[in-house]
Amino acid sequence: MFTGIDEVDWASLRHAYGSAEDVPALLRCLASADRAEREVALDELYGSVHHQGNVYDSTLACVPFLFSLVAREEVPDRGGLVELLASIGTVGADGGSTLAGAAVHARAEVFASLAGDPDPGVRRAVPGALVRFLDQPARVLALLWQRVTVERDDRVLLALTEALGLLVRQHPADAAPAIGLLTEHSGPPYGPGLRLAALGQLALSAPERLPDDLVPTAVRLLRDRSAHRPDVPVHPETDTLVGRIRRLRPSDEEGSHLLRTLHNALGDRVGDRIALLTGQLTSPDPIDRCNAAWMSAGLFRGWRGDHAGPVALIGAQLGAEEDQLRDAAVSVLAELFELAAPAADALDALLTARPGLQVHRWERGTPTLGGVLKALARSGDPRAVPALADVLAGAVVPDDLGHAVVHLGPAAAPLAPALRRRLGRVAPDDPDAADRALPLLAALAALGDTEAAPEVLRLLRGTREPVVGQALRTLGSLGTAVRPVAPLVRDLLDSQHAIAAADALWSLEGDGTVVLPVLLRELAGARSGHRAAADALARLGPAARSALPGLHRMTGSDRVRERVSAACALWRIGGDPVPVLPVFRAAWTTSPHTRGPIARCLADMGPAGAPLWDLLKTEVASVRRHMARRGGFGSHDIPEDEGLLRVCREVLVRR
Template identity: 70%
Template sequence: MFTGIDEVDWASLRHAYGSAEDVPGWLRSLASADAAERQTALDGLYGAVHHEGNVYDSTLACVPFLGSLAVREAVPDRVCVVELLVSIGAESDDPRAREAVHAHAEVFVSLLADPDARVRRAAAGAVVRFLDSPGRVLDLLRQRIPAERDDRVLLALTQALGLCARLHPAHTAALDVLAGQSAPPHGPGLRLAALGQLALAAPDRLPSDLVPTAVRLLRDRSAHRGRHPERTGSDTLVRRIRRLRPSDEEGAQLLRTLHTALGDRADDRTALLTGQLTSPDPLDRCNAVWMAAALFRGWRTDCAGPVSLLGAQLGTDHERLRDAAVSVLAELFDLAAPAADDLHALVSARPDLWTHRWERGAPTLGGPLKALARAGDPRAVPVLAQVLAGAVAPVTLGYEIAHLGPAAAPLAPALRHRLGRIPLDSPAADTPAAPLLSALEAIGDREAAPEILRLLSGAPDGLGTRCAVAGRAIGTLDALGAAAQAAPVLRDLLHTRHAAAAAGALWSADGDASAVLPSLLRELTQGEPDSRRLAVRQLGRLGPSARAALPELRRRAGSGHAGQRTSAACALWHIGRDPEPVLPVFRAAWSDSPRTRGPIARCLAAMGPAAAPLRDLVTAELAAPRRHMAREGGYGSHDIARDEALLRSCAEVLAGL
């Protein structure tokens, strides 16, 4: 296995953390009889030699020895070795890595008939990826399928056929095999897998009754699957994360493949979800909940029906399913309204779910109550009042109350009381203050002005937490229209790092632009980055009175990142009312940075007919099936709500043209 390993000058090779002289020890330990030693070695190889998918010269030097280990039946955990080889060759952009693993493709061919089913599963896709002859690959897979007796390996072989069909579209024989596997007498799981691969490689070969067929196969598969009781025990973060994962990962993968292949066919995906969410099997329904989450996050579709079915899962006795449905509903905000009755029923029946406390840590608002509040349902208000009255309310509670807007007015006295109790000398005053200020602002509670003013007493000019409290307090006074009561304090702050916020609030109070314009112009050119950004917005609020800022705003609109250019262009419009320098900035930023579309659309709505040259962008956005953030690779908990707000702004733009 290790012939020649000592002839390699490992000390001269490198991995993620320096010299690779420790690599031969890890390679040898992969063959150890000690499981802990093998795991330590595997961690070292993944963590250093193949760190985050990267390839180093030491990675390439490892490949021959990993190939030798993979074919030795006496080596324990060979599947881990095979998976590492596949990862090195398939998941890296380095062509040297693919060539190195490609040179050992016959290793994977020999492993197709390995006694270990886990090794056979890992080898199936590797043969497709690393063996150059598509015809031979197809022959190997076709020969192996009738001989295979392990259902999971059969699924892997089917996935390998699909990969072969996608990589080598001229070899249509792979599609013929998949089409055969999608029909009787094959079992429901294999047929579902074949349908998913056909959908990815050749959607024109799918049956016309794809959705009802898939739903029927799913239920047939579930009827023959063993039942696994839920584990109980004290709640921990790890246990909760595991509970939120689908326990039928194989079924989840089968349906995930089909949903992925259907892509923008949202109607078909919704019909498939409906079938999944009405399955008699709770594991199928749990998988469907996460499929629904993926659809809602990425696509703009009528989700009222599936959301109602998500709500129907809240009455189940299956804790995993209920928690999953609650978690998804909490991401939907207003779109969760069709499930509001079910959320309210759960909140009413289970006071123990109003808050949640981990084994370590502060309490948080429970998922059902959070989802009900985020949906804007006023029935959350009496329950939130009881939570607020508790000895230890969740610190972030105010952020969720804010989603109720004026409907949460009965909570204002309790919120003011808590705000007034925050110790001003606390180094962490911003942590409880920010959510309370957010809630009071959303409610529109002007009676909170004294408690907010208290936060400004002796407002510091440094960079600490108390400084952040002061900035938030000024913004809240401004939004509430209560800045006049704080005018003396705000004037004193015009010469501090709070100048931009204070200037905006003072202008809101008395409309005297001459009193605040010098401060805003100074912050625009000399302030810290956050202060400059805020100064741009405040100058836009001043409108034509801020014409002195136009030269600097034009400069900012022509340079910097997309967000800076967009913000400056918005201010240019509000001040100069000239669309000519503004619209080109908007068009470029709209395409370059989807995150700017919300503020751009809001400005276009304010522009009225002057926004007409960008009608095409707005019309295309409203017609696009995917959410504007769906292709950025990440997902934020508020992305759905932001996208829905963008659509509302776009509709407002068209209405004003």
């Protein structure tokens, strides 16, 4: 297995943490008789030679030895090694290291020899590797077909089904027999798990073959499968990445995967996905409902639609006895903001029954606002106010409480005195001043609490960015009611906080003769301040006409956000749509994150913005959220998208 391993100059090779001289020992441990030792070694290989999916020269050097290991039946847990090889080869083929991809492709014949391996873990891992790396689609199809006819392990059959779907997508010219086999497996007399897997692959690869009653069929199959759910394999506890991931996985990972595949395949068919989710959330099986709660987050984050029904059903899980189910529901609802409103009654009921949930105390780190209270407050429900008052009066006040207050509007006004007192306890020289002060300043600004001015000024004198910037924005939001503080703000016009100070001073006094020269200076100065200066000039409106030449130049910036800020300012200052509309159209199409400010500016433009109303119509008609993207999301994507839709609709209604 390890012939030649000592002839490799591992010390000269590199992985994520430097020299690869530790790799030979890890490779040898993969053949250990001790399961924990094998798992630790695999974990460390993923973390070093394949760190975050990357490949290195040491990764390439590992490939022959990994293949030698998977070819030996006496080596346990070889399925995990096949998965590692497949991951290395896929990353290499997609642009990590073409050498690593080529190395796996060159040895793909080994995968063919393992198709009938005695170890079911190997047989589960091999089908996908065959499709990806054995460049003989007809032969691969024959191998898969042959294995389907003799395989008796349900988990291996599911892997074979997924491999057939992958083959259809990668080799459409050879797809007909595979599609026929998937269609056959999607109906009786096959078991519910295999039928669900086949339906998911058909939805991905040949949606025209799906039955008309897809959703009712899928829900029925899910419930049939849950009534006879296969036993979950028991693994020893190990303090490794693999072990931690295993503990975080759903208790029915296979069922979760089957339904998630179907959801992803349905894509923009939001009505069908909502119906499917409704079926999952009304299942008599709590594990199915828990899986549904977790996968609902992806639908809510990426797609628009009438989500009130599923959200209410997720709220209904808050009364469940199973901690895992209840925690999943809370976690999802806390990220929905106003969309969580249909679950507000359930959130309030749980919070009333269990006030200890107001604050979450972590094993490590500072306490945070409890998910139940956070979800209720973010939904804008005023019933969160008494609970927040209790927290503010308690011994432990989470730093993030102010962020929740922002979403409650005027209903949170009774919290202002306690928020002011809390702000008064923030020492300007506290190294954690920003974490403690920023949420409180934002909350007091949202409440328009003019009595907070003395505490805000105290921080303004003694702290650094970003506290000073937020303190100035808070004073600016309070407006002329706190005008007596203007001299102190004016003292900052020649500091690094000049733009924020000028912006606040305009709100306090409305005197362009003082503010405008500062903003013009910053607009012509360091580029880091151009956007903020343009945004501040926009608020001056016609009083900033002398800034028009500089803003015109800024619309030619190579940074899209600078162009959009400049265009917004041009309109609000000069009122001429001609130089503005082309900038908006180009940015809207290429940079979705600019659509919010553009839509708000179009709302101000009225009929002058009519040439761009087609963009708003298309946006409102789209089922995809404008910030939906593969492989990531922002914590505020949902409220930002809902805000964009609201502005677009308002413009179109007023036209």
